[in-house]
Amino acid sequence: MIEFDDRLRAVRDDCREAAEDLRPRALSIDADPDAMEEHFDSPVYTMIRQSNTPVEFRESVLGGSLKLMDSKSVLEDIVGMVELARGDMSTMFACPCPALAGVFVRMLGNPEQQERFYTKLHGGRTWTFFAMTEPDHGNDATAMQTRFDKDGSGGWLLNGAKRYIGHGARGGIGLVFGRTGRSALSIRAALVEVGPAQGWQSTRLNMVGLRGAYLSELSFENVPVSADMLLGEHLPVTRRGVWGAIKTFNNMRIQISAAAVGTAIAMAEYVAEHRKNAPGVDLAVARAEAARELIYEAAARLDRDPERGYLSSAAKLGATRMAVQTAHWAAASIGPAGLLEHPLLEKWTRDVRAFEFMDGTTNIQRLHVARGYQSGDADV
16 A cells, blocks of 8 residues: 655645636536636646646746646656546546646657647647547557658658547647658657648547547648657657657556546545435445555556556556446436436546546456566566
8 A cells, every 4th residue: 555645645635625626617618618718717727737837838927826736756646636536537638738748748859849839838728639549540559550751851741540639629739640651660759730731630529428628530631740840859769659658658547547536436425425325335435445546556666667557557447447337336326317416426427438448448458467467567
């Protein structure tokens, strides 16, 4: 079991306070994720955006009353994520901030690329996107078909398609993955700033849950990408593309697990508050807390070795399954027509099912776990 020191307790408490600003916004964003103006300058969105931005690229005027979370570890990120998800994960996903693209830019971007990316987000009105998943191949990089074709003058032309991309249809800047050749080492990420360029098409997908994430599909036909926007040119060839993606996804799996666990805790607490004698409350809470301990341990392991993803996959397997089970229990416990009477709980029972499909489905995670076990990655 992970023992909390003073810093981890402070992260937990600060994010718990921030979650109180997330939850009241949940139903309005779920009903209309395009109507965001009233949320942009909220204290929690200001805090999330600034906390996800390196100090040297932050805006000079912070605003808001919440404390910034200057995370020093994956474990601190996950402790905070669980608490924010107890507020509402879809509302957090709706925040214009560096998000997953920011993780990758910090890892592989040069100083000029980092400055361009982060300063574009000043003002809190610009979303980012991380475009890897493809319509026919998911996020299987080995089967990726999106291409960066040489344009004859030193730059590139982007061709292909992506699907299930958060904020893809409204993002202002982000990353697109594609091939510059046939080998696995040719898979690269480019920083793309969306403008009036011909050939870029985007459509928002009609989602049942997690609507704040604004999942979208994208298509590209000869979209120009300048040579200096390809990430990792200053790094060894083996550290430019897939390697960075693997490290990022190991981290992302833990974050999705934290989102599932936080949502499950929120559902259990909601039922306990509104149905005092509902059967199974203690068991639902205990299961969520057990899953929380597992993801804490997985996060601590990533801090020790970012390339060991076995426990990240195991944590996602357990957390997403537990969260869906909690949703079924909550719907039954709240009583006949209970989800109509409690729209926030109804929304969570829809949202929680999306975590299964984010960063690899259950079957994909089982494969990761099996391979990790066979290779000895399961050993502490």
